[in-house]
Amino acid sequence: MRKFQMRRILRQSIVWTAMACTLSLLSPVLATTTVQLPAWVCAHPDAIFVNGFESAAAITQLPSNGSGGALGSISRTVSVAGYGTHTFYLRVPASYSPAHPVPLVLALHGQAGSPAAANTAAQSVRNTWASIADANGFIVIVPVATGGSGGWIAPPPNPSDYSIFAAAIADAESAYNIDRSRRIGWGFSAGGHVMHDIMYNDFGAPVSIDTFAAYSVSAGALEAFACSNPTTCNALVATASRRIPIDLHVGNSDPLLPYVSSDRNIFLNNxxxxxSNLWFTTFSGGHTYSATHLAEAWSHLCPFQALP
Structure with a gap:
């Protein structure tokens, strides 16, 4: 719970100033809308979405129209101005065709201990997601944390590792035909802390709640980084621009269980x-995740898209 403690302390005055302004200016008109897709979209991920079934109504998509990317387990690099060149890992299913836009999952590993270990952790996350991506026809991208302890560097200032997330998404969307309305976020441990931070804090980072249709956190907590206690976390979540669908997974022997349980209550209170748009799953085990958990998260979040 102390991995981001110093950065979080530096943030608090900024957070409370921003929250005070947001609470006074918050409008009922939302910039992004959550839409739930017909069940057949997830039941038949290889279907042609428009006119794919005689009884199916056409759905809205936001195709990126990229083409030319390789299939399988691969890596690509992105350059971020003022932040250097960085590798990220992808899983692109063999069923992928540039003729049909597919969902995208941005997956964030936990704090790894060193830069080399972060690279290994990113590949492990990609490999664990691979079978779910292959079975359900979506692309997974996994950046590598740049912190000295194998953890994420968050804003402020910018650029930060959040800039790598945005660059990796943009690169994937230029290389593949991604449905930009169906980007899903996931993070484990510190990566989960970061996912919460992206959704509810805005420090001018190039990714935000509007980037994603939904998100999932495995063994991560609001209070670990996005906010400092249940009161501030509740106030922060109350300012969210929309009730973005959320999946929470945590082990019944994970020390973070009380914090994740508190997060569930905060979301329900708001x-x-x-x-419907919140899933809370406990499993037998500790601070970990598995392909089974990822498949459950995907089944919960697959039906959602975010439209402007």
Whole structure:
């Protein structure tokens, strides 16, 4: 719970100033809308979405129209102005065709201990997601944390590792035909802390709640980084621009269980609804994740898209 402590302390005055302004200016008109897709979209991920079934109504997509990327487990590099060149890892299913836009999952590993270990952790995350991506026809991208302890560097200032996230998404969308309305975020441990931070804090980073249709956190907590205690976390979530669908997974022997349980209550207190746009799953185990958990998260979040 102390991995981001110093940065979080430096943020608090900024957070409370921003929250005070947001609470006074918050409008009922939202910039982005969450839409739930027909069940057949997830049941038949290889279908042609428009006119693919006689009984299916056409759905809205936001195709990136990229083409030319390789298939399988690969890596690509991106350059971020003022932040250097960075590698990220991808899984592109063999079923992918540039003729049809597909969803994208941005997956963030946990704090690894060193830069070399972060690189290994990113590949492990990609490999664990691979079978779910292959079975469900989406692309996974996994950046590598740049911190000295194998953890994420968050804003402020910018650029930061959040800039790598945005660059990796943009690069994938230029190389593949991604449905930009169906970007899903996921993070484990410190990566989960970061996912919460992206959704509810805005420090001018190039990724935000509007980047994603939904997100999932495995063994991560709001209080670990995005906010400092249940009161500030509740106030922060209350300012969210929309009730973005959320999946939470945590082990029943994970030390973070009480914090994740508190997060569930905070979301419920602020209008999220169980099994509608909020899923809370405990499993037998500790501070970990598995392909089974990822498949469950995907099944919960697959039906959602975000439209302007």
């Amino acid at each position: 209008g999220w609804v169980t099994s």
